[in-house]
Amino acid sequence: MTDSFPPRLMRTRLYEQVAGQISAWISDNGLTAGDKLPPERELAQRLGVSRATLSQALVALEVVGVVEVRHGDGTVVTERQGMQQATRIVEAIRSHADRLPEVIETRDALETKIASLAAVRRTDEDLARIDDALAAMEADIAAGGRGVEGDERFHGAVTAASHSLLLARLMGEIGDLIRETRIESLGQPGRPQDSLAGHRAIAEAIRAGDPQAASEAMHAHVAMVSDVALLREQP
Known part of the structure; x- marks a missing residue:
């Protein structure tokens, strides 16, 4: 027995x-x-x-x-x-937290490759769109916002600069899940400014045409913004 x-x-x-x-x-x-x-x-x-x-x-x-x-x-x-x-709302929140690690892994795999390709393939028009997104996010944060729309525009501009239709399609497939993580991340104290700094490092590497630096900057950025309170142990 x-x-x-x-x-x-x-x-x-x-x-x-x-x-x-x-x-x-x-x-x-x-x-x-x-x-x-x-x-x-x-x-x-x-x-x-x-x-x-x-x-x-x-x-x-x-x-x-x-x-x-x-x-x-x-x-x-x-x-x-x-x-x-x-009760169902609490269950939905818990379900979101449970799937966060997988979303983060997928995002990291896709976006580090996207940044690398963007550094090689970007055009002047691509760089202009990236700069516009950075400016929009900076203005929103300066006005007291979280920069959610500017953040989304930036990552969209980097994806477009990779000129990979398949990678763009894959990013689109997980777009809603990434938006959830974006809201959660930018709701952390001090995170909007840190995220903007990460974006600038990615943009500089893409502008310099350095695929390795762009990939590393994106990986570091995704790791930083993925440190969210929903995944931390709490009493």
């Missing part, structure tokens, strides 16, 4: 609990698409959590499409949530 044990219970991270509480609060208060949540400081006080934990929970909710954090407009509800959906 062998001893059998019940499966280990999965520990719920604090930000997951807070995300579930926010979802239930949205439902309890009858908020619908377009309605705003209270300011972060007030919401953190109501929930009895730190601003850092609240911000992480809001980013997680944004990733799964419950809210949208808008620069200058606060956090806005994007869809109606029923009370019974709070």
Whole structure:
């Protein structure tokens, strides 16, 4: 006879609990698409959590499409949530976190090759598009935003500069998953500025026509932006 044990219970991270509480609060208060949540400081006080934990929970909710954090407009509800959906929302957040490592591996493999090819194949028009994306991201960050659109434009411009239809198609296939990781990454404190610095290093290597340097810069950038709170162990 062998001893059998019940499966280990999965520990719920604090930000997951807070995300579930926010979802239930949205439902309890009858908020619908377009309605705003209270300011972060007030919401953190109501929930009895730190601003850092609240911000992480809001980013997680944004990733799964419950809210949208808008620069200058606060956090806005994007869809109606029923009370019974709070658990499902936490499950969706956990599912996102579970698939992050695979998305990161795939992104790293594709984008390091893309950067290498871009350094060899880029045209003056490609460089201009890369510069425009950098300028847009810099302006957004300077205005207090996270630079999400500029970040997406930059990586799109680098992909276009590789002049590889197949690699561009593969990037398109995982585009939605990468956007999730982009929102999560740029929601980390100080990350927009760090990401912009990484973009500049990639752009410089592509402009110099150095495929190895471009590949290494992209690899370092993906590794840096992939360090996200959703993957860290928490009490």
